[in-house]
Amino acid sequence: MVNKTGVTSTVPVGAVYAPDSPLDWSQSAVPGTTVLDETVAPLASWSAYVAAGDVLTIIDVGGNQSADCLIYDATDHDERYSVPDTIAWQRNVYVDTGTVLRSNLGNPLMTVVVNEIPRQDTIGGACSKESNTLRYGYHTEFQHGCRENFLHEAGKHGLGTRDLVSNLNWFMNVPVEADGTLGIVDGMSAPGKRVAVRAERDVLVIVSNCPQMNNPCNAFNCTPLRMVVVTPETSR
Numbered sequence: 213m214v215n216k217t218g219v220t221s222t223v224p225v226g227a228v229y230a231p232d233s234p235l236d237w238s239q240s241a242v243p244g245t246t247v248l249d250e251t252v253a254p255l256a257s258w259s260a261y262v263a264a265g266d267v268l269t270i271i272d273v274g275g276n277q278s279a280d281c282l283i284y285d286a287t288d289h290d291e292r293y294s295v296p297d298t299i300a301w302q303r304n305v306y307v308d309t310g311t312v313l314r315s316n317l318g319n320p321l322m323t324v325v326v327n328e329i330p331r332q333d334t335i336g337g338a339c340s341k342e343s344n345t346l347r348y349g350y351h352t353e354f355q356h357g358c359r360e361n362f363l364h365e366a367g368k369h370g371l372g373t374r375d376l377v378s379n380l381n382w383f384m385n386v387p388v389e390a391d392g393t394l395g396i397v398d399g400m401s402a403p404g405k406r407v408a409v410r411a412e413r414d415v416l417v418i419v420s421n422c423p424q425m426n427n428p429c430n431a432f433n434c435t436p437l438r439m440v441v442v443t444p445e446t447s448r
């Protein structure tokens with residue numbers, strides 16, 4: 213479309229999400245006592261400490277909304293989520309129920325206990341201003357990406373650019389073809405779909421509600437996320 217300045221843009225001016233978007237706010241995927249229940253606005257960032265044993269449910273309220281995610285040990289931020297450790301230990305590139313999300317030291321940080329879509333991605337990485345400009349052109353330069361969201365949120369916890377590592381992409385579909393080719397294609401999620409992860413130790417979780425509007429990862433309609441942390445009944 214053409215915006216107010218007459219420049220052709222893939223992003224409608226002032227767009228948040230389509231007013232007729234179907235939204236399903238769902239509930240925690242596991243029963244328990246609610247510790248935290250927050251909404252992440254479209255395009256925004258979020259972070260929280262999750263205590264060992266508690267379960268974080270991430271709800272894809274509008275469907276096919278990528279929740280880019282980083283995890284750190286709550287006290288030793290140098291121990292953080294590691295894509296190669298997670299993949300190598302489980303000998304599979306997809307994240308699914310039962311996947312142990314491991315640190316750069318190979319230790320369990322969190323475990324996926326509920327997953328309501330066929331698979332979750334941890335290969336596709338995060339978008340950024342720089343990658344947007346390279347991939348989609350200079351007219352996207354004003355858009356912030358997940359990396360900027362990560363930096364904004366990390367700064368609240370004393371972390372910076374050196375602390376940003378490869379991430380998880382909840383609700384993003386990055387199929388690995390038989391020949392190893394990767395794609396970023398239409399999602400397999402839907403409004404109200406959930407993923408739930410149990411903290412195996414006290415952790416810091418940072419999420420970017422992906423602002424990307426130039427490829428299908430968010431179905432070209434950025435929608436909210438709901439984050440619910442509970443202390444499960446069974447752990448009492």
Ligand SMILES: [Zn+2]
Binds near residue numbers: 338357359422
């Ligand atoms: Zn993104």
